[in-house]
Amino acid sequence: MTRTNTSDSRFLLRDDLTAFLSALSERCELWIPQAVGEGVRFLPYREEALLNLDQTPPDHPAKSILFPNTETLFRYERTEDGAITLIPQETTNQPLALFGARSCDIRAFDALDAVFLKRSAPDTSYRQRRNRLVIIGFGCLDPAATCFCERMGGGPFDEAGMDIQMIPLPEGYLFRTLTDRGKALIAPLASFFKEADPVTASQAEALRRKGAPHPDGAAVDFAALKAAVEAGREEPFWESLAAVCLGCGICTFACPVCSCFSLVDEGALKGGRRIRHWDACMFSVFTREASGHNPRGAAVDRVKQRFFHKFFYSLENGEPPGCVGCGRCVTQCPTCIDIREVIDHFQPGEG
């Protein structure tokens, strides 16, 4: 992706944000973080949606814009003479804009890209969305007590992967345009912005440089962690986690990196569809084979798999680590299975 030479900063007044999003939504398929029930999730823009930029991080990850919970990969129809027609997914070239995602979610896209684009056969459905994606990321002012992005190599103002970085300031937002793609997205909306005055620009710069005070230990040495996890494969530690794990899908569904899915054909004689849906290594049926054999039949095997995938297999395969430190699984796991404790257990003295 082409980066602009110098980042170009413009200022949007807080009061103009609603009108800006409305105008933006006419130029692209726009997704924004919205309050739904008591949570926040990324969903396509609607005029009546309740924008929420305050929840850190939003309790749903942004991955669903690239990897929907359920998607129809293709449909088929069968005519009376027995001929079968495949109806592919509809595609478009319209830009797909993700607004207001934090750096943790955007770094997680690297891990998703590794799975869906960089292995032997790129995933066409993922690729068409990824190619259309333009990201307006959100500088994260107020990381939660359970956030640990800095330990995982990121940071609340990390701009990696963003086309535009939006920095919240008292009166509005500084938009730092980082790529040509970002520039093209907002160029037609120039009238919403004013030039950033030097005071505003320096406020934003100070925030960006400061990052966030981090309560939670030193940066993780992934090579050392990988080796320690491997050496500890048979440790009783895993049993202590598995003893109380419910085997539900909360941690994997809340994870911006987890990308396991299953394919299901739904159909009748006249037609049907193939769907892809999120699945979870924590579900006991995820690995159940047709014979009835389950290679991960015990809870401890499944708990271990989740962390081995994140800190061993991903790295072994030359892919990014499977955790960006968003802390969603930490806050949402009903039984307090805490990935930070897994890291600290295998990397003692770092915390």
Next chain:
Amino acid sequence: MSEDYTRALVETLREAFEREGLDRWIAYAPSRVPLRVRPTVFTSPDELDNLIFNGFCVQNLAGYLKHHPEGRVGVLVKGCDRRAINVLIQEKQVSRENLFLAGIPCPGMLSRTRLLEEFPGLQSDQVEESGETVTVRTPDGPRTLSRDDMLLPTCRSCHHRIPEDVELLLGPPPFAAPEAEMDFSAEVGPIGEMPRNQRAALFADELSRCILCYACRNICPLCYCDTCFTDVNQPAWMTPALEPGNIFFYHVNRMMHMAGRCVACGSCEWVCPEHIPLRLLYGKITADVAELFSYEAGLDATLPQPLSHFSEDDPDEHIG
């Protein structure tokens, strides 16, 4: 005061662990996660130093009996844990003689959601429970709230806080909400009285947030099937597509499976990451069983269950 209570509790339970020669003890331990405790399977008396009991010990521990069936197990039970165990005994899922139950008169559990709403970013060590109040230390000084106001919805209508038929009845904690005044049937009554389309709209709206993570099923002490209908694919009763039909099918089926069994512990509602008021949605079934059979689940392990029992003198009123 509550520290003294915890210390005494630990010593009492440790003594019982050793004396009874138990294999494990299921209770709660502290965690770093705000306003949550960790359900824990303690495997030796020494480990009990880490045991804790406070207003965040919501999760019904009876569910762990299905995961840890071997040997003689001690369980710290509140009223709802104890009643769920009664249902497991009725359904022959556990043997009473393999259990050593330490009953704790339940003070009523606190709503994590309500506290976090009121105090965003709140940490466990800022919360002090005592008597009928909860004091929250904030940067602007302490704020004292009524425990009753901060209770989990399910605890507001619980009339069975004191566990019965236990090996060891522990002293009451030095913090507790007053006796519940609300009645569960009255609470779900309005849902039952809604016009059908309005009720359908309520269910559709609330369930639209479901992500099919199955935490409600997995935490439920009474969902113990080896293979849930959701996981059967021959025939496929439902597909895993996250669509309203499948979501509705899952919940309605689970709901029907809970009839006459649900002890209204509220674990399903508490665990739901989408805050779907499952206890209320499922509650009409419980209220119907109470009305039709004068039966409340889990009160007596020796009684037959209304929906798995045939009585020759059944009036069979529903048969024209």
